[in-house]
Amino acid sequence: MEFLTSYDGTTLAFRTLGDGPPLLCLPGGPGRAAEYLGDLGGLSATRTLILPDTRGTGGSAMPADLATCRVDRLVADVEALRHHLGLDRVDLLGHSAGGSLAMLYAAAHADRLTSLTLVTPSFAAVGLPSDTGAEEVIAARAAEPWHAQAVAAYGHMKTAHTFAAAEPYRFAFEPLMYGRWDNAARAHAAADPVQRALPVSEHYYKDYTPDSEELRRRLDALPCPVLLLAGEMDLWPTAKSAADAASLFPDVTLAVQPAAGHYPWLDDPDVFTTTVEGFLSGVS
Template sequence: MGTLESGDGTRLGYADLGDGPPLVCLPGGPMLPAEYLGDLGGLTAHRSLVLLDLRGTGRSAVPADLATQRCDRQVDDVEALRAHLGLERVDLLAHSAGAALALLYAVRHPGRVRGLTLVTPSQRVVGLDVTDADRRRVAELRRGEPWFPAACAALERIWSGEATDADWTAITPFTHGRWDDAARAAAARADRQRDPDAAARYYGDGVPDPAVVRAALAALRVPVLLVAGEYDVALPPSRAAEYADLFPTARLVVQPGAGHSPWEDDPGAFVRAVAGAG
């Protein structure tokens, strides 16, 4: 465990797990504590994982100015962590919404990035369109699952604009490659830790224009690995391929049978993909 101060005096906390070259890991949620990443399926056998708690989550203090929880305003926190670790350049791994922060860091500090690993990344800051039809095609792959009828009905109500809170809960199995006891426990833990207000601030007004971000990424000359899940309704594989095409040098790995957190669904496959990227 470690702490540091960001530029505005906010205390930031992080965990340092495993052996090998450091890999700074940025969590999704948005704004979930980084502990849910665990050891990323055993990646600690190959890399030292530096799990940063974003400001106001986990071990990190709530900032005096809550508006600084917006993703682009947390770029300075990542830079402060890099300097604190004494790294000339940093390898970044980002999950889901954490990709917004990783990409904005790379845009602002391209010379400080050694490589990027984007795990089922959010498309929000790059403006990639994922349609209901895209998600439906992926959802249909799960038709043989016992939970499918109820979850699919909830999806249809969401797409029609008639969803209730219960419907958003009912579609949770679609985010996991295996809807088993471990997945249920992980989902329940995330629900307890979720802060809707902080999540809303993360993508608040003032986030950079996606067109500007995309133009900067097109000039980013670092290795990029994008890990998608075959069953991920948030970023279907077809759209993941378009995402990878935003970079001059990117490799796409679609993990079979995986959902939005592929290290949980097949740790071995995930570690082989990510460890090989280093």
């Protein structure tokens, strides 16, 4: 684990994994330590993954002011890490809520990006829905033995007003977030409570209102290529929401991974790494 001091004195932790050109990977949750990303299905074989823990999570210190955990204010931490690493420009990857942060970073620091990879990203930061057609995706899995229990938990998750209120239902809901509810998926989901800092989760979007028009204007002018990778069976975002959001970017590759959920590197590592590495290797 390595450390840096961000703009307000908060100590941030990150680790590096693998070999090859650097790829800065922003975790989601929101509020989940980067440990859950693992080696991104073996992507570390061709890339040096830089895996920061969002402030208040994992090895990073909890800030004195929790309002600094809001997604738009976290942009400054990403920029502090880029500067600390001595990278003039970066290949940036964001997963889930980290995708929202990656889009905000791109809008603010377009000149610092070589490429942008969005893996099953949330579109909350840019004011777009992520769940278009979710009920159809859920219905398509009705034959699964866990389906009734997961759907009941999904109902509770949707009506919970806080992450803490949703927490008791999270594990029962989790099968809907994976393409395969096997032992690896169960272990991955079971680690969530240990890896998640609920105060960070609660403050990630608290009091945040996107300037959607300005963000869309900036993203529409983004000079770097974008990979938008969705899972065919994901709920947040659905493949349909991802397809709708692709119009945000002028140079975008939309990839929908078959039979994949919210964590596509677990559902089919080979397809995932081939897609991401194929995109990155084509970026000049």
